[in-house]
Amino acid sequence: MTMRPAVATALLLSTLASPVWAAGDAARGQSVFTRCTACHAVTEQNKVGPHLVGIIGRPAGSVPGARYSKALPAAGITWTEADLDAYLAAPAKRVPGTSMTVGLPNEQDRADVIAYLKTLPKP
Numbered sequence: 001m002t003m004r005p006a007v008a009t010a011l012l013l014s015t016l017a018s019p020v021w022a023a024g025d026a027a028r029g030q031s032v033f034t035r036c037t038a039c040h041a042v043t044e045q046n047k048v049g050p051h052l053v054g055i056i057g058r059p060a061g062s063v064p065g066a067r068y069s070k071a072l073p074a075a076g077i078t079w080t081e082a083d084l085d086a087y088l089a090a091p092a093k094r095v096p097g098t099s100m101t102v103g104l105p106n107e108q109d110r111a112d113v114i115a116y117l118k119t120l121p122k123p
């Protein structure tokens, strides 16, 4: 089947006009996660930060033996994708007093890394 250029362009544009909440790409998220591995493991092992196995649905600041700020366990969060997105965008804004200082300013990076975290096996 051949398409006239104008039709092909219109189809391409409609594909690019993605929703505001772009779906996360777990494969890409795995490479974004290399920015987290200095402090976080995806096996049940704590580093500078707590491990992130089963993070969705886990109460914030609840991994035994992890070194948390006072603020995070007191924040009363049970991690949802929306909470993770807000925390990763600006940790100290979502949880004032948190000891995690680095964030992920790019929305697509956040969506991708959250999609990746969702693929990790539950503990």
Ligand code: HEC
Pocket: 032, 033, 035, 036, 037, 038, 039, 040, 048, 049, 050, 052, 055, 059, 060, 061, 062, 063, 067, 068, 069, 070, 071, 072, 073, 084, 088, 097, 098, 099, 100, 101, 102, 103, 104, 113
């Ligand atoms: C420089 C070290 C460092 C880096 C890099 C880092 N974090 Fe953290 N992260 C921490 C620390 C420390 C905490 C604990 C914060 C607290 O107790 O306030 C934390 C907490 C978290 C939590 C909450 C965990 C829980 O048990 O409630 C999540 C989720 C998280 N980080 C995700 C990420 C992701 C995703 C990245 C990569 C984009 C990342 N972090 C990069 C140090 C880091």
